[in-house]
Amino acid sequence: MQASPKLARTLSEIRDGWIPAAIYSDPDVFEQERRSLFTRTWQFVAHESELPQNGDYVVRNVLNDSFIVARGDDGVVRAFLNLCRHRGGQVCRTESGNTRRFVCPYHAWSYKTDGTLVGVPYHEEAYGSEAELRKADFGLHAPPRIDLFNGLIFVNLDPAARPLADCLGGFATYLEFYFPAPPRRVELRGPQRWRFKANWKIPAENFSGDAYHTPHTHASTGQIRLVSSAATTNRRAGIIYAIDGGSGATFRLDAGDFAERLRSVGYTDDRIAVLDRSLSPALRSLIEKDGVIPSAGTFFPNFSMLHLWARIDDHGKLAPFTTVRLWQPISATETEILSWFVADADASEEFKENSYKAYLMCFGTSGMFEQDDMDAWVTLTRATQGYLSSSVLLNSRMGLKSDGSALHGPVQTFSGPGVAHLGFNEFNQRRWLRMWADYLEMSPPAPPLPEPHPEVGRPKE
Amino acid sequence: MSPQEAGERPILPFDHPMHLAAHRFLVREAHAQDRHDFETWLTMMAPDVVYQAPVTATTGAGSHKAGEMDHFAEDLYSLRMRVARLKSNLAWSENPPSRTRHFIANVCTCATAKPDEVRVWSAILVFRTQGDGSPDVISGMRDDVLRQVGDELFLVRRMVSLDEAVLRTKNLAIFL
Numbered sequence: 001m002q003a004s005p006k007l008a009r010t011l012s013e014i015r016d017g018w019i020p021a022a023i024y025s026d027p028d029v030f031e032q033e034r035r036s037l038f039t040r041t042w043q044f045v046a047h048e049s050e051l052p053q054n055g056d057y058v059v060r061n062v063l064n065d066s067f068i069v070a071r072g073d074d075g076v077v078r079a080f081l082n083l084c085r086h087r088g089g090q091v092c093r094t095e096s097g098n099t100r101r102f103v104c105p106y107h108a109w110s111y112k113t114d115g116t117l118v119g120v121p122y123h124e125e126a127y128g129s130e131a132e133l134r135k136a137d138f139g140l141h142a143p144p145r146i147d148l149f150n151g152l153i154f155v156n157l158d159p160a161a162r163p164l165a166d167c168l169g170g171f172a173t174y175l176e177f178y179f180p181a182p183p184r185r186v187e188l189r190g191p192q193r194w195r196f197k198a199n200w201k202i203p204a205e206n207f208s209g210d211a212y213h214t215p216h217t218h219a220s221t222g223q224i225r226l227v228s229s230a231a232t233t234n235r236r237a238g239i240i241y242a243i244d245g246g247s248g249a250t251f252r253l254d255a256g257d258f259a260e261r262l263r264s265v266g267y268t269d270d271r272i273a274v275l276d277r278s279l280s281p282a283l284r285s286l287i288e289k290d291g292v293i294p295s296a297g298t299f300f301p302n303f304s305m306l307h308l309w310a311r312i313d314d315h316g317k318l319a320p321f322t323t324v325r326l327w328q329p330i331s332a333t334e335t336e337i338l339s340w341f342v343a344d345a346d347a348s349e350e351f352k353e354n355s356y357k358a359y360l361m362c363f364g365t366s367g368m369f370e371q372d373d374m375d376a377w378v379t380l381t382r383a384t385q386g387y388l389s390s391s392v393l394l395n396s397r398m399g400l401k402s403d404g405s406a407l408h409g410p411v412q413t414f415s416g417p418g419v420a421h422l423g424f425n426e427f428n429q430r431r432w433l434r435m436w437a438d439y440l441e442m443s444p445p446a447p448p449l450p451e452p453h454p455e456v457g458r459p460k461e
Numbered sequence: 462m463s464p465q466e467a468g469e470r471p472i473l474p475f476d477h478p479m480h481l482a483a484h485r486f487l488v489r490e491a492h493a494q495d496r497h498d499f500e501t502w503l504t505m506m507a508p509d510v511v512y513q514a515p516v517t518a519t520t521g522a523g524s525h526k527a528g529e530m531d532h533f534a535e536d537l538y539s540l541r542m543r544v545a546r547l548k549s550n551l552a553w554s555e556n557p558p559s560r561t562r563h564f565i566a567n568v569c570t571c572a573t574a575k576p577d578e579v580r581v582w583s584a585i586l587v588f589r590t591q592g593d594g595s596p597d598v599i600s601g602m603r604d605d606v607l608r609q610v611g612d613e614l615f616l617v618r619r620m621v622s623l624d625e626a627v628l629r630t631k632n633l634a635i636f637l
Contacts, residue, residue: 095626097520190530192516194628220551224542313538336627341530361539365532366633368546371554374631 007032011437016404017397017430021384024199030332035444037301037436038063040158042167044303044326045069048151049187049345050096051077055113058096060338061328062155067143068092068102069153072114077148079155080115080140091140102140115140150179151186158445168299169244170417173282177294178305178322178342184278185345188324189356191338192364198377200302200329201436203337206373207296207304208247209240209428212398217372226310226361226368228264228318236423239292239411243418247428248297250286251308258288265293265309266318266358268351274344285415300435302327305342308369310358319354323363333381339364396433399425472569473579480570483581483607486614491563494636499544502636503537507608507615510537514601514621514637532623532633547634554634561635562588573606578617581605585621589635597630599623601637 007029010020023029045060046069057070059082066082068091082090084104091102091111101118103110110119117135120127127133145156147164149172154164161167168175179186206213214235221227237252253261262272279287287293298304304327309320322342330336341359343352363370384390399407399421407425414420421427473480486505493502506512512535535543546552567584583603590596606618621637 093519095519190516192530192532192628193626194630194632196631198631217553220546220549220553223549223551224545226542226546357534357539360531360534361542365628366543368543368552371632371634372552375554378631 007440011440013393014433014437017395017400017426018393019396019433020390021392021394022390024202025333025381025385026390027332029440030329032440033329033436034063036442037439038157038329039445040156040161040442041301041439042147042154042156042161042164042299042303044152044154044299045079046153047186047188047324047340048077048148048153049185053098055098055100056096057092057099057113059092059094062143062157063329065143065157066090067155068140070113070115072112074114076114077153078115078142079146079153080142083141084109085117085138085140109138111140115142150176150181152179160445167245171244171246171297171299173243173280173417174241174246174248174294174297175299175305176280177283178297178307178324180278180344184274186322186342187345188340188342190340190364191325192340193336193338194365195330195334195336196374196378197334198374198381199332200327200335202377202380203325203327203335203373204298204300204302204304205429205432206377207306208298208432209242209249209296210426211235211238211240211249211295212424212426213373213376217376218369220372221362221368224368227308228311238295239290239414239420239422240425240428241414241416241418241420242428242431243416246297246299247418247431248305249295249428250292251295253287253291253293255291258284261287261291261293264318266320266354268348271344271347271351274346282416290413290415298432300432301439302329306363308358308362310362312354312357312361317354319351319358321355321359321362323359333385339370396426396429399427470571470573472571477570479572479579480568482609482614483570483579484568486607486616487565487568487581487583487605490616491565494563495561497547497558499547499636503541503544505614505616506537506540507617508537510540510616511535511618512540512616512636513619514623514633517623517626519626532628533621533637543636552634554632557592559589559591559635564588575608577609579607579609579614581607585637587635587637589630599628599630599637600625603637 013020043062045067046058050058051071054071054073054075057068059066059068067079068082069079071077082092084091086109087106089104089106091104101110108121112118116139123129143155144159145161147154149164234252238250240249254264259272294307296306305324307322309318312319323339324342325337325339328336341356343355361368401407411420411422490505512533513531514533516530516532547555564586565583570579570581573580585601585603587599588596601621601623604620607614608617
């Protein structure tokens with residue numbers, strides 16, 4: 001399917017950094033995203049730490065597809081559609097818990113936590129028993145693809161999707177700052193879930209590298225000294241980077257060696273020792289040599305992470321924290337946020353609690369940073385819905401001269417992989433939107449459903 | 462947790478002086494919140510206040526997983542910081558400020574093991590609108606502990622059980 005002429009023009013303008021305002025509220029654009037983008041990108045559903053025991057499950061959506069992510073009796077984590085193979089009832093109506101069976105409330109077909117059908121009431125009378133209806137053929141549908149990265153569980157609705165590791169590419173180096181490789185482990189706490197009337201792309205772009213909004217949007221946090229100056233007023237000294245499936249920003253740290261720099265954002269000596277042992281050479285050099293530390297990042301399209309620190313008491317004690325979030329679209333103009341707090345599993349309880357307090361003060365539903373982001377994003381979405389306003393071309397050309405050449409070249413000495421730029425610019429947001437435009441030009445993949453997934457199987461002939 | 466679940470002492474009669482004092486406290490607090498007089502509101506907090514709103518999750522065992530994740534888990538320091546932010550004129554989320562109305566109902570109280578503290582349960586419905594925006598409604602139950610010092614009551618602990626698993630308000634830049 002060819003993109004419509006209107007969409008083709010939109011995408012061409014986007015590639016030049018001129019953003020038709022309509023993309024942040026137009027239902028037709030959302031429909032195209034639903035069909036062409038969310039059907040073939042890796043979608044975060046859960047983290048392994050949310051499912052510590054066999055039988056633990058969470059229910060997560062990819063747009064309107066509800067998936068159960070469960071740890072089976074064999075300890076394996078799987079995902080399957082929350083849809084009874086008989087008449088389509090939701091076999092799980094809670095959002096998390098521990099169970100031995102998922103039982104459809106309609107006719108009571110029941111499934112094990114590995115998705116296999118184990119109970120069909122009146123099997124013999126109603127269907128003529130196993131010879132006529134083989135239970136093995138009617139397990140819950142698996143999503144076409146499921147893949148993991150350091151405990152993060154993603155699904156993909158496209159059977160032909162490239163592996164998750166390929167899609168992450170070099171971004172994995174940065175993602176490991178937030179989600180380190182074994183033997184380190186993180187635990188997720190949450191999520192907080194809330195809905196706000198804004199398009200999902202706005203936060204995804206913002207986390208991909210918008211350092212420019214911080215001094216103004218988050219001015220109040222500097223005023224009350226919630227954070228040190230590195231996090232707000234000195235943002236122009238940070239470096240943004242982009243590679244393969246993701247991009248992000250960093251904060252500039254004060255002068256000092258590796259340990260001093262980490263201490264300056266609230267890391268305790270025991271945590272610094274762990275980071276000293278475990279950080280990859282690139283991440284270590286980022287802190288030690290380049291003098292920056294990762295802040296926000298987005299793995300295309302809608303999975304974002306953030307690292308920051310805050311003063312958590314009257315004595316000025318600093319605590320760093322990490323959060324990860326999913327920007328889950330509800331419609332063109334509404335998004336549900338799932339926001340988790342992330343802690344190193346082996347950190348002391350005191351460190352975790354301090355870190356958690358810093359998170360709640362800064363991000364999430366009540367966070368003093370996030371509150372103001374929400375407000376800007378809601379007004380943007382509302383403002384773009386007019387007949388006239390929807391046709392305005394928004395300027396996303398920061399860091400470019402009028403002839404399209406870069407105002408400043410990339411940072412040559414950056415320790416991390418990918419292309420890096422210093423200070424305020426919109427290289428990452430333009431890159432994110434170009435990736436978005438590439439997907440929107442693709443025809444929707446043939447839906448793998450209602451054809452049953454081969455691993456689950458239809459009745460044998 | 463409801464009074465019955467808490468297994469506390471009997472509910473005080475509705476004309477009991479302590480019940481009336483607690484009810485007056487809640488009304489005075491709601492008025493302060495709704496006129497954005499957060500400095501007065503802060504003076505109603507005990508120095509060791511714990512102000513918490515756990516995330517409501519629909520689980521098999523019930524609808525709460527208290528203690529795992531919160532919307533708020535505040536002490537006096539963080540409440541003061543939030544109020545200072547609101548007064549900074551740079552808190553865009555509340556500029557212009559939300560118009561809120563805290564409706565308080567179903568108030569009941571009981572004595573606690575501490576002679577100077579009373580436990581108070583109440584239902585709250587918070588109506589919130591900003592500019593021309595469509596209103597948000599937040600519904601929940603408060604489980605409070607108030608402490609009497611001299612003639613005054615102070616909030617020692619508030620646990621707000623929200624009725625929604627997914628909040629339908631853009632942020633909690635307001636207090637519950």
